[in-house]
Amino acid sequence: MQPAHDDAIEVYLTQYCTQPASPHYAVLIEGEWGAGKTWRIKQFAQRLTEQHQKKTLYVSLYGVSSINDIAEQFFRQLNPLLGSTVVQTSWGLARSALKGTFKIADDALELEMSAPDIQKRLRTHNAVLIFDDLERSTMPVDDVLGIINQLVEHDDHRVLILANPDQVPERGTTIPFATLKEKVIGRTLRLSPDPRGALQSFLNELGEVAGSQQLAKHQETVLRVFELAGYSNLRQLRQAMLDFSRVRGALQQAVPYLQLPEPYVRRLVHEVLALSIEFRAGQLELDDLSTLCDSAATLPSVDSERARGAGAARLRLHGLDDITAYGLPPALYREYFQYGELRHEALREAIRHSAWFVTEDEPAWLQLWHWQQLSNARFNALVYKLQEAYMDSAFDSPGAFLHATGLLLQFIGMRLLQMPDDAVQDLGSEVVKAKWATSGTLHTALTAEDRAAIDGNGAFGLAYWSRSHPIFRKLQSDLRTAVTATQQQQFKYWWELWMTELRTDPQRWASRIASSAGAQAQFGAIPFTEYLHADEFAKLLAGSDMPVLRTVLRALQTRYAGVSHPALAQEAAFWGALLPKLEYYAGNRDETEGVTLGAAYLTQQIIPFIAALPPRLEKLRKQR
Numbered sequence: 001m002q003p004a005h006d007d008a009i010e011v012y013l014t015q016y017c018t019q020p021a022s023p024h025y026a027v028l029i030e031g032e033w034g035a036g037k038t039w040r041i042k043q044f045a046q047r048l049t050e051q052h053q054k055k056t057l058y059v060s061l062y063g064v065s066s067i068n069d070i071a072e073q074f075f076r077q078l079n080p081l082l083g084s085t086v087v088q089t090s091w092g093l094a095r096s097a098l099k100g101t102f103k104i105a106d107d108a109l110e111l112e113m114s115a116p117d118i119q120k121r122l123r124t125h126n127a128v129l130i131f132d133d134l135e136r137s138t139m140p141v142d143d144v145l146g147i148i149n150q151l152v153e154h155d156d157h158r159v160l161i162l163a164n165p166d167q168v169p170e171r172g173t174t175i176p177f178a179t180l181k182e183k184v185i186g187r188t189l190r191l192s193p194d195p196r197g198a199l200q201s202f203l204n205e206l207g208e209v210a211g212s213q214q215l216a217k218h219q220e221t222v223l224r225v226f227e228l229a230g231y232s233n234l235r236q237l238r239q240a241m242l243d244f245s246r247v248r249g250a251l252q253q254a255v256p257y258l259q260l261p262e263p264y265v266r267r268l269v270h271e272v273l274a275l276s277i278e279f280r281a282g283q284l285e286l287d288d289l290s291t292l293c294d295s296a297a298t299l300p301s302v303d304s305e306r307a308r309g310a311g312a313a314r315l316r317l318h319g320l321d322d323i324t325a326y327g328l329p330p331a332l333y334r335e336y337f338q339y340g341e342l343r344h345e346a347l348r349e350a351i352r353h354s355a356w357f358v359t360e361d362e363p364a365w366l367q368l369w370h371w372q373q374l375s376n377a378r379f380n381a382l383v384y385k386l387q388e389a390y391m392d393s394a395f396d397s398p399g400a401f402l403h404a405t406g407l408l409l410q411f412i413g414m415r416l417l418q419m420p421d422d423a424v425q426d427l428g429s430e431v432v433k434a435k436w437a438t439s440g441t442l443h444t445a446l447t448a449e450d451r452a453a454i455d456g457n458g459a460f461g462l463a464y465w466s467r468s469h470p471i472f473r474k475l476q477s478d479l480r481t482a483v484t485a486t487q488q489q490q491f492k493y494w495w496e497l498w499m500t501e502l503r504t505d506p507q508r509w510a511s512r513i514a515s516s517a518g519a520q521a522q523f524g525a526i527p528f529t530e531y532l533h534a535d536e537f538a539k540l541l542a543g544s545d546m547p548v549l550r551t552v553l554r555a556l557q558t559r560y561a562g563v564s565h566p567a568l569a570q571e572a573a574f575w576g577a578l579l580p581k582l583e584y585y586a587g588n589r590d591e592t593e594g595v596t597l598g599a600a601y602l603t604q605q606i607i608p609f610i611a612a613l614p615p616r617l618e619k620l621r622k623q624r
Contacts, residue, residue, distance in 0.1 A: 025186025211248030399459025529574035542585035
């Protein structure tokens with residue numbers, strides 16, 4: 001328990017539980033959900049047993065619907081053997097014999113019980129009884145208080161009741177809780193949260209897991225974040241610490257040899273705990289993190305105008321509205337809170353491009369992305385290098401090129417670079433032609449990350465500067481067009497290997513046409529059926545075994561799940577032409593081989609799925 005006020009509460013509870021004469025009333029301990037009532041009373045119960053040899057029995061009323069449920073929890077604590085699997089069957093029979101009803105009706109207490117052993121066993125052990133979660137019981141509250149009244153009034157037990165009184169339901173009774181409790185409860189105490197004590201307990205609970213040492217070292221940061229949030233919910237603190245442990249563990253696995261400087265660790269503790277607490281309190285939403293990413297590459301004055309709403313206000317409260325100071329990009333946190341994990345490749349990329357770890361050996365565009373932290377001399381030198389790279393088409397990825405474009409336009413707009421906008425457009429067009437619009441070549445094989453960089457608002461976890469500038473939008477559109485044309489050239493080449501790849505490496509084949517978790521398909525938005533021959537593909541499918549067919553079906557299901565890309569509507573004719581051929585070859589296979597796994601799967605799974613495709617795709621075409 002914490003000092004002063006709560007020390008006085010512990011003194012009172014100790015006297016209540018240990019005085020020789022029975023007080024004949026229960027004590028209500030109030031507190032909001034998440035205030036730490038359960039944890040702190042359990043700590044008190046442990047000290048009570050160690051220092052005063054008083055046995056305590058704890059029962060949670062959460063979901064309890066009858067006296068049998070309460071009796072079962074008590075019996076299991078009094079008789080540990082009842083928790084073993086050996087006696088589960090006999091215990092199930094025994095508890096069915098427990099029947100009892102308690103009622104408080106006006107000034108009279110009525111008791112009828114057919115299992116007197118309950119009182120006998122409890123009286124024998126002279127235990128202090130703790131009833132938790134009163135407001136979460138499904139029993140009427142007057143029934144629960146009737147049971148407690150029997151225990152304190154007639155059986156001389158000390159009873160502690162833990163509850164959030166504002167949430168106690170009044171179902172099943174017409175008597176208000178305030179009136180009911182007067183008959184049973186002689187003293188009401190209110191516990192305030194003890195974040196520091198809870199933090200120590202949570203650290204002990206974490207043990208040696210990833211991140212526990214960093215949390216222990218930066219306890220004051222943890223407590224400041226929790227108190228600044230102002231929710232007083234210790235469960236949120238515990239969950240936030242677990243979130244930090246997961247994030248730190250993922251970092252250790254992704255970059256095991258990286259030495260994290262203490263300022264970075266402190267920042268990481270700050271942002272993970274703040275985001276976790278606000279997200280789990282319902283004040284921060286995934287869209288707020290997306291908005292932060294979208295408005296990242298803007299000047300602070302513009303950012304403050306665009307960042308509105310409750311979520312943005314909570315971010316500003318914690319000092320998390322400046323994306324340039326983040327230890328990990330908000331896009332990664334959005335992914336974590338949505339999916340519960342962090343991809344190692346994304347973490348490695350984020351660390352490499354973070355201002356905390358960028359070195360002078362990194363490309364000029366990456367150093368300049370963090371221009372607000374550069375000296376004048378360093379800034380001027382890097383801008384010169386960036387101009388040289390732009391004129392020499394010296395970019396190894398579409399994302400790097402678009403970042404460079406946005407930065408040049410940003411500096412021109414700020415009058416930090418004496419260069420006309422048109423020059424950026426002319427030079428950028430030359431870069432697109434040289435790197436990604438060379439017809440018939442395959443040197444520009446793109447990754448899923450490249451495709452996302454071309455279609456999105458940023459790359460490498462960093463938002464593009466000046467991406468709303470007309471010249472930026474024009475060059476991004478030209479890049480998208482050039483890349484699509486190049487991919488089509490690649491697809492024509494791949495078609496020559498189609499048959500072989502589907503037989504030898506079906507998973508790789510599937511990854512080219514259907515996206516998977518964290519990876520975008522190379523030809524996901526390109527109508528690949530333009531280059532296929534329905535007859536040859538039908539023969540291939542009809543002759544495949546079940547493992548290959550299952551891979552094909554999963555790929556097609558993923559490709560066309562909620563299909564909305566207009567280009568895919570062109571594939572309707574192909575599937576319509578394929579269907580009769582596939583049915584013909586499947587029928588021939590049944591006649592020659594009989595019913596096999598592959599034949600059954602083809603007939604029962606693949607053919608019905610393909611039969612449904614043309615109408616779906618035709619509907620999409622008409623909507624265009």
